[in-house]
Amino acid sequence: ADGLSGAPAPFDKGGVKVALISYISAGDFFQAYQAGAEAQAKALAIDLRIFPGRQDAAEQREQILQAINLGVSGIVIDHGLPESLGDVVQQALDKGIKVVAFDVNLNNPKIPQVEQSDHELASSALEQVVKDNGNSFSAGYVYVAGFAPLDRRNEVWDKFKTDNKGVVEKARFGNVSDTTATSTADQAKAVLTANPDISVVFAPYDEFARGVKLAANDLGIAKKLKIYSADVSTADIQEITEEGSPWVATVATNPAVVGAVSIRAAALEIAGQTVPHQITVKPTLLTQESLRAAGVKTIEELAEKIPAFSTSDAATATWIPDKLF
Ligand code: SR1
Numbered sequence: 001a002d003g004l005s006g007a008p009a010p011f012d013k014g015g016v017k018v019a020l021i022s023y024i025s026a027g028d029f030f031q032a033y034q035a036g037a038e039a040q041a042k043a044l045a046i047d048l049r050i051f052p053g054r055q056d057a058a059e060q061r062e063q064i065l066q067a068i069n070l071g072v073s074g075i076v077i078d079h080g081l082p083e084s085l086g087d088v089v090q091q092a093l094d095k096g097i098k099v100v101a102f103d104v105n106l107n108n109p110k111i112p113q114v115e116q117s118d119h120e121l122a123s124s125a126l127e128q129v130v131k132d133n134g135n136s137f138s139a140g141y142v143y144v145a146g147f148a149p150l151d152r153r154n155e156v157w158d159k160f161k162t163d164n165k166g167v168v169e170k171a172r173f174g175n176v177s178d179t180t181a182t183s184t185a186d187q188a189k190a191v192l193t194a195n196p197d198i199s200v201v202f203a204p205y206d207e208f209a210r211g212v213k214l215a216a217n218d219l220g221i222a223k224k225l226k227i228y229s230a231d232v233s234t235a236d237i238q239e240i241t242e243e244g245s246p247w248v249a250t251v252a253t254n255p256a257v258v259g260a261v262s263i264r265a266a267a268l269e270i271a272g273q274t275v276p277h278q279i280t281v282k283p284t285l286l287t288q289e290s291l292r293a294a295g296v297k298t299i300e301e302l303a304e305k306i307p308a309f310s311t312s313d314a315a316t317a318t319w320i321p322d323k324l325f
Helices: 028-044 055-069 086-094 119-133 147-162 180-194 206-219 234-241 255-270 288-294 299-305
Strands: 015-022 047-052 074-078 098-100 113-115 137-142 167-173 200-203 228-230 247-252 278-280 284-289
Touching: 015 028, 015 255, 028 074, 028 206, 028 234, 028 255, 047 055, 047 255, 055 074, 055 086, 074 086, 074 119, 074 255, 086 098, 098 255, 113 147, 113 255, 119 147, 119 200, 119 228, 119 247, 119 284, 137 180, 137 206, 147 167, 167 180, 167 228, 180 206, 206 228, 206 234, 206 247, 228 234, 234 247, 234 288, 234 299, 247 288, 284 288
Parallel strands: 015 047, 015 074, 074 098, 098 113, 113 278, 137 167, 137 200, 200 228, 228 247
Antiparallel strands: 247 284
Protein backbone atom coordinates (compact mmCIF):
# COMPACT_ATOMS: atom_id res chain seq x y z
CA ALA A 1 0.00 0.00 0.00
CA ASP A 2 1.15 3.57 -0.70
CA GLY A 3 1.92 5.59 2.39
CA LEU A 4 1.50 9.28 3.07
CA SER A 5 4.75 11.12 2.62
CA GLY A 6 5.83 13.18 5.64
CA ALA A 7 3.35 11.38 7.90
CA PRO A 8 4.34 9.62 11.13
CA ALA A 9 4.22 5.81 11.45
CA PRO A 10 2.19 3.86 10.59
CA PHE A 11 0.71 6.29 8.02
CA ASP A 12 4.09 6.66 6.26
CA LYS A 13 3.76 3.06 5.08
CA GLY A 14 0.02 3.16 4.27
CA GLY A 15 -2.60 0.43 4.56
CA VAL A 16 -3.71 1.42 8.06
CA LYS A 17 -7.07 -0.22 8.68
CA VAL A 18 -9.80 1.74 10.47
CA ALA A 19 -13.40 0.65 11.02
CA LEU A 20 -16.37 3.01 10.97
CA ILE A 21 -19.18 1.38 12.90
CA SER A 22 -22.48 3.25 12.81
CA TYR A 23 -25.72 2.64 14.67
CA ILE A 24 -27.81 4.46 12.06
CA SER A 25 -27.05 4.68 8.32
CA ALA A 26 -30.36 5.91 6.92
CA GLY A 27 -30.95 9.61 6.36
CA ASP A 28 -29.06 12.58 4.98
CA PHE A 29 -27.06 13.32 8.13
CA PHE A 30 -25.59 9.83 8.42
CA GLN A 31 -24.89 9.46 4.70
CA ALA A 32 -23.03 12.77 4.63
CA TYR A 33 -21.15 11.88 7.83
CA GLN A 34 -20.00 8.65 6.19
CA ALA A 35 -19.02 10.44 2.96
CA GLY A 36 -16.88 12.87 4.98
CA ALA A 37 -15.24 10.01 6.86
CA GLU A 38 -14.49 8.26 3.54
CA ALA A 39 -12.98 11.41 2.00
CA GLN A 40 -10.73 12.00 5.02
CA ALA A 41 -9.71 8.33 5.14
CA LYS A 42 -8.77 8.45 1.45
CA ALA A 43 -6.66 11.56 2.02
CA LEU A 44 -4.81 9.72 4.79
CA ALA A 45 -4.38 6.52 2.71
CA ILE A 46 -6.46 4.72 5.35
CA ASP A 47 -8.13 1.44 4.42
CA LEU A 48 -11.58 2.31 5.83
CA ARG A 49 -13.93 -0.58 6.57
CA ILE A 50 -17.53 0.59 6.85
CA PHE A 51 -20.06 -1.36 8.89
CA PRO A 52 -23.59 -0.16 8.09
CA GLY A 53 -25.87 0.68 11.00
CA ARG A 54 -29.34 -0.76 11.19
CA GLN A 55 -30.42 0.58 14.61
CA ASP A 56 -29.53 -2.82 16.03
CA ALA A 57 -27.48 -2.85 19.22
CA ALA A 58 -26.66 -6.57 18.99
CA GLU A 59 -25.43 -6.16 15.41
CA GLN A 60 -23.29 -3.16 16.35
CA ARG A 61 -21.63 -5.22 19.13
CA GLU A 62 -20.99 -8.02 16.62
CA GLN A 63 -19.48 -5.53 14.16
CA ILE A 64 -17.04 -4.29 16.80
CA LEU A 65 -15.90 -7.89 17.37
CA GLN A 66 -15.55 -8.36 13.59
CA ALA A 67 -13.43 -5.20 13.36
CA ILE A 68 -11.17 -6.45 16.15
CA ASN A 69 -10.72 -9.73 14.23
CA LEU A 70 -9.91 -7.81 11.02
CA GLY A 71 -6.89 -6.35 12.79
CA VAL A 72 -7.92 -2.70 12.55
CA SER A 73 -5.77 -0.06 14.24
CA GLY A 74 -8.70 2.18 15.04
CA ILE A 75 -12.47 2.11 15.39
CA VAL A 76 -14.82 5.09 15.06
CA ILE A 77 -18.15 4.40 16.74
CA ASP A 78 -20.91 6.62 15.38
CA HIS A 79 -23.97 6.68 17.70
CA GLY A 80 -25.21 3.64 19.59
CA LEU A 81 -26.41 2.58 22.99
CA PRO A 82 -23.60 2.89 25.55
CA GLU A 83 -24.94 0.08 27.76
CA SER A 84 -24.51 -2.46 24.98
CA LEU A 85 -21.03 -1.31 23.90
CA GLY A 86 -18.88 -1.01 27.03
CA ASP A 87 -17.48 -4.55 27.21
CA VAL A 88 -16.73 -4.98 23.49
CA VAL A 89 -15.13 -1.54 23.30
CA GLN A 90 -12.98 -2.51 26.29
CA GLN A 91 -11.89 -5.65 24.36
CA ALA A 92 -10.75 -3.40 21.49
CA LEU A 93 -8.84 -1.08 23.83
CA ASP A 94 -7.21 -4.08 25.55
CA LYS A 95 -5.86 -5.16 22.14
CA GLY A 96 -4.30 -1.70 21.63
CA ILE A 97 -6.96 -0.56 19.14
CA LYS A 98 -7.70 3.17 19.33
CA VAL A 99 -11.36 4.08 19.68
CA VAL A 100 -13.12 7.38 18.92
CA ALA A 101 -16.80 7.95 19.76
CA PHE A 102 -19.16 10.28 17.93
CA ASP A 103 -22.43 11.05 19.72
CA VAL A 104 -22.31 8.04 22.02
CA ASN A 105 -21.08 8.52 25.59
CA LEU A 106 -18.62 5.73 26.19
CA ASN A 107 -17.40 7.36 29.41
CA ASN A 108 -13.82 6.23 29.11
CA PRO A 109 -10.87 8.63 29.46
CA LYS A 110 -9.09 6.71 26.66
CA ILE A 111 -11.85 7.44 24.16
CA PRO A 112 -12.08 10.92 22.58
CA GLN A 113 -15.69 12.07 22.28
CA VAL A 114 -16.75 13.98 19.18
CA GLU A 115 -19.92 16.10 19.30
CA GLN A 116 -21.54 19.10 17.62
CA SER A 117 -21.87 21.23 20.76
CA ASP A 118 -25.45 20.13 21.22
CA HIS A 119 -26.18 22.50 24.09
CA GLU A 120 -25.16 25.45 21.93
CA LEU A 121 -27.10 24.02 18.99
CA ALA A 122 -30.34 23.78 20.98
CA SER A 123 -29.83 27.17 22.68
CA SER A 124 -29.28 28.86 19.35
CA ALA A 125 -32.44 27.28 17.87
CA LEU A 126 -34.50 28.30 20.91
CA GLU A 127 -33.17 31.87 20.82
CA GLN A 128 -34.53 32.04 17.28
CA VAL A 129 -37.84 30.56 18.50
CA VAL A 130 -38.16 33.43 21.01
CA LYS A 131 -37.16 36.05 18.42
CA ASP A 132 -39.91 34.82 16.08
CA ASN A 133 -42.63 33.87 18.57
CA GLY A 134 -41.98 35.56 21.91
CA ASN A 135 -41.96 33.37 25.00
CA SER A 136 -45.58 32.46 25.38
CA PHE A 137 -46.93 29.79 23.04
CA SER A 138 -48.14 26.19 22.80
CA ALA A 139 -45.43 23.86 21.54
CA GLY A 140 -44.92 20.40 20.17
CA TYR A 141 -41.62 18.72 20.93
CA VAL A 142 -40.02 15.84 19.07
CA TYR A 143 -37.67 13.73 21.18
CA VAL A 144 -36.53 10.14 21.59
CA ALA A 145 -34.52 9.45 24.75
CA GLY A 146 -31.29 7.44 24.74
CA PHE A 147 -29.42 9.17 21.90
CA ALA A 148 -26.63 11.33 23.35
CA PRO A 149 -27.15 14.36 21.06
CA LEU A 150 -30.92 14.32 21.56
CA ASP A 151 -30.50 13.93 25.34
CA ARG A 152 -28.13 16.91 25.43
CA ARG A 153 -30.54 19.01 23.34
CA ASN A 154 -33.35 17.90 25.66
CA GLU A 155 -31.49 19.29 28.69
CA VAL A 156 -31.62 22.70 27.02
CA TRP A 157 -35.32 22.34 26.12
CA ASP A 158 -36.19 21.40 29.72
CA LYS A 159 -34.33 24.45 31.05
CA PHE A 160 -35.95 26.65 28.40
CA LYS A 161 -39.40 25.61 29.63
CA THR A 162 -38.43 26.25 33.25
CA ASP A 163 -37.16 29.72 32.33
CA ASN A 164 -40.15 30.53 30.09
CA LYS A 165 -43.30 29.56 31.95
CA GLY A 166 -45.46 30.81 29.10
CA VAL A 167 -44.15 28.03 26.86
CA VAL A 168 -46.48 25.05 27.22
CA GLU A 169 -45.37 21.70 25.83
CA LYS A 170 -48.67 20.28 24.60
CA ALA A 171 -47.26 17.05 23.20
CA ARG A 172 -44.02 15.12 22.97
CA PHE A 173 -43.54 12.48 20.32
CA GLY A 174 -40.94 11.01 17.97
CA ASN A 175 -39.49 7.87 16.52
CA VAL A 176 -35.99 6.86 15.41
CA SER A 177 -35.97 4.04 12.87
CA ASP A 178 -35.10 3.49 9.22
CA THR A 179 -38.30 5.44 8.44
CA THR A 180 -37.93 8.24 11.00
CA ALA A 181 -39.45 11.04 8.88
CA THR A 182 -42.57 9.17 7.77
CA SER A 183 -43.20 7.56 11.16
CA THR A 184 -42.76 10.96 12.86
CA ALA A 185 -45.17 12.43 10.27
CA ASP A 186 -47.86 9.93 11.30
CA GLN A 187 -47.40 10.84 14.96
CA ALA A 188 -47.29 14.57 14.17
CA LYS A 189 -50.60 14.35 12.29
CA ALA A 190 -52.33 12.92 15.33
CA VAL A 191 -50.68 15.45 17.68
CA LEU A 192 -51.42 18.50 15.53
CA THR A 193 -55.01 17.40 15.00
CA ALA A 194 -55.55 16.90 18.73
CA ASN A 195 -53.79 20.19 19.65
CA PRO A 196 -54.79 22.82 17.08
CA ASP A 197 -53.29 25.59 19.25
CA ILE A 198 -49.71 24.35 18.73
CA SER A 199 -47.88 27.09 16.85
CA VAL A 200 -44.24 26.05 17.35
CA VAL A 201 -42.60 22.64 17.01
CA PHE A 202 -39.09 22.09 18.30
CA ALA A 203 -37.80 19.13 16.26
CA PRO A 204 -34.03 19.01 16.83
CA TYR A 205 -33.14 16.37 14.19
CA ASP A 206 -33.76 17.03 10.50
CA GLU A 207 -35.66 13.76 9.97
CA PHE A 208 -38.05 14.86 12.76
CA ALA A 209 -38.51 18.27 11.15
CA ARG A 210 -39.17 16.70 7.77
CA GLY A 211 -41.85 14.50 9.34
CA VAL A 212 -43.57 17.42 11.07
CA LYS A 213 -43.49 19.47 7.85
CA LEU A 214 -45.06 16.57 5.95
CA ALA A 215 -47.85 16.37 8.54
CA ALA A 216 -48.43 20.15 8.51
CA ASN A 217 -48.70 20.17 4.73
CA ASP A 218 -51.06 17.18 4.69
CA LEU A 219 -53.28 18.84 7.29
CA GLY A 220 -53.17 22.17 5.45
CA ILE A 221 -51.86 24.03 8.55
CA ALA A 222 -48.36 24.97 7.32
CA LYS A 223 -49.19 28.69 7.49
CA LYS A 224 -49.90 28.67 11.23
CA LEU A 225 -46.94 26.50 12.30
CA LYS A 226 -43.22 27.16 12.68
CA ILE A 227 -40.70 24.31 12.86
CA TYR A 228 -37.19 24.66 14.33
CA SER A 229 -34.64 21.89 13.85
CA ALA A 230 -31.06 20.69 13.93
CA ASP A 231 -29.00 19.51 10.91
CA VAL A 232 -28.85 20.51 7.29
CA SER A 233 -28.53 18.78 3.91
CA THR A 234 -29.18 19.81 0.32
CA ALA A 235 -32.66 18.26 0.57
CA ASP A 236 -33.29 20.15 3.83
CA ILE A 237 -32.29 23.48 2.25
CA GLN A 238 -34.82 22.84 -0.49
CA GLU A 239 -37.55 22.02 2.07
CA ILE A 240 -36.73 25.05 4.25
CA THR A 241 -36.61 27.60 1.44
CA GLU A 242 -39.57 26.44 -0.64
CA GLU A 243 -42.57 28.79 -0.84
CA GLY A 244 -44.81 28.55 2.25
CA SER A 245 -42.54 26.17 4.17
CA PRO A 246 -43.24 26.03 7.92
CA TRP A 247 -39.62 24.89 8.55
CA VAL A 248 -38.17 28.28 9.44
CA ALA A 249 -34.76 27.60 10.99
CA THR A 250 -32.17 24.95 11.68
CA VAL A 251 -28.87 24.92 13.55
CA ALA A 252 -26.28 22.73 11.91
CA THR A 253 -22.77 21.63 11.11
CA ASN A 254 -21.75 20.07 7.84
CA PRO A 255 -22.01 16.37 8.81
CA ALA A 256 -19.27 15.55 6.27
CA VAL A 257 -16.91 17.78 8.26
CA VAL A 258 -17.88 15.93 11.45
CA GLY A 259 -17.15 12.59 9.74
CA ALA A 260 -13.75 13.89 8.64
CA VAL A 261 -12.97 15.15 12.16
CA SER A 262 -13.83 11.72 13.60
CA ILE A 263 -11.36 10.00 11.25
CA ARG A 264 -8.67 12.60 11.97
CA ALA A 265 -9.08 12.01 15.71
CA ALA A 266 -8.63 8.27 15.15
CA ALA A 267 -5.56 8.91 12.96
CA LEU A 268 -3.95 11.14 15.60
CA GLU A 269 -4.59 8.49 18.25
CA ILE A 270 -3.09 5.77 16.05
CA ALA A 271 -0.01 7.96 15.43
CA GLY A 272 0.34 8.39 19.21
CA GLN A 273 -0.31 12.12 19.07
CA THR A 274 -2.31 14.21 21.49
CA VAL A 275 -6.06 14.28 21.04
CA PRO A 276 -8.33 16.28 23.36
CA HIS A 277 -10.89 14.17 25.21
CA GLN A 278 -13.74 16.40 24.05
CA ILE A 279 -13.76 17.36 20.35
CA THR A 280 -16.41 19.83 19.32
CA VAL A 281 -17.57 20.92 15.88
CA LYS A 282 -19.60 24.09 16.35
CA PRO A 283 -22.95 24.52 14.58
CA THR A 284 -24.30 27.58 12.75
CA LEU A 285 -27.82 29.02 12.81
CA LEU A 286 -29.46 28.95 9.36
CA THR A 287 -32.79 30.70 9.08
CA GLN A 288 -35.19 30.38 6.18
CA GLU A 289 -34.75 34.11 5.64
CA SER A 290 -30.94 33.99 5.55
CA LEU A 291 -30.88 30.97 3.22
CA ARG A 292 -33.34 32.62 0.83
CA ALA A 293 -31.44 35.92 0.96
CA ALA A 294 -28.13 34.17 0.21
CA GLY A 295 -29.73 32.19 -2.61
CA VAL A 296 -28.09 29.03 -1.26
CA LYS A 297 -29.49 25.82 -2.74
CA THR A 298 -27.02 23.10 -1.76
CA ILE A 299 -24.71 22.22 1.09
CA GLU A 300 -21.77 22.80 -1.28
CA GLU A 301 -22.96 26.38 -1.85
CA LEU A 302 -23.26 26.76 1.92
CA ALA A 303 -19.66 25.56 2.29
CA GLU A 304 -18.55 28.24 -0.18
CA LYS A 305 -20.22 30.98 1.91
CA ILE A 306 -19.62 29.75 5.47
CA PRO A 307 -16.08 28.47 6.20
CA ALA A 308 -17.28 26.19 9.06
CA PHE A 309 -19.20 24.17 6.46
CA SER A 310 -16.06 23.33 4.50
CA THR A 311 -13.58 22.51 7.26
CA SER A 312 -12.97 22.48 11.00
CA ASP A 313 -9.83 23.15 12.98
CA ALA A 314 -10.65 20.25 15.31
CA ALA A 315 -8.20 17.31 15.37
CA THR A 316 -5.78 18.67 12.80
CA ALA A 317 -2.02 18.26 12.32
CA THR A 318 0.37 19.52 9.67
CA TRP A 319 0.64 16.01 8.18
CA ILE A 320 -3.13 15.56 7.87
CA PRO A 321 -4.76 16.92 4.68
CA ASP A 322 -7.95 18.65 5.83
CA LYS A 323 -9.24 20.56 2.80
CA LEU A 324 -11.57 17.91 1.45
CA PHE A 325 -14.70 19.60 0.23
C1 SR1 B 1 -30.94 9.95 16.47
S1 SR1 B 1 -29.71 11.09 16.78
C2 SR1 B 1 -29.80 12.18 15.45
C3 SR1 B 1 -28.79 13.26 15.56
O1 SR1 B 1 -27.49 12.73 15.50
C4 SR1 B 1 -26.60 13.74 15.05
O2 SR1 B 1 -26.13 14.40 16.17
C5 SR1 B 1 -27.43 14.64 14.18
O3 SR1 B 1 -27.20 15.99 14.47
C6 SR1 B 1 -28.86 14.22 14.42
O4 SR1 B 1 -29.71 15.29 14.72
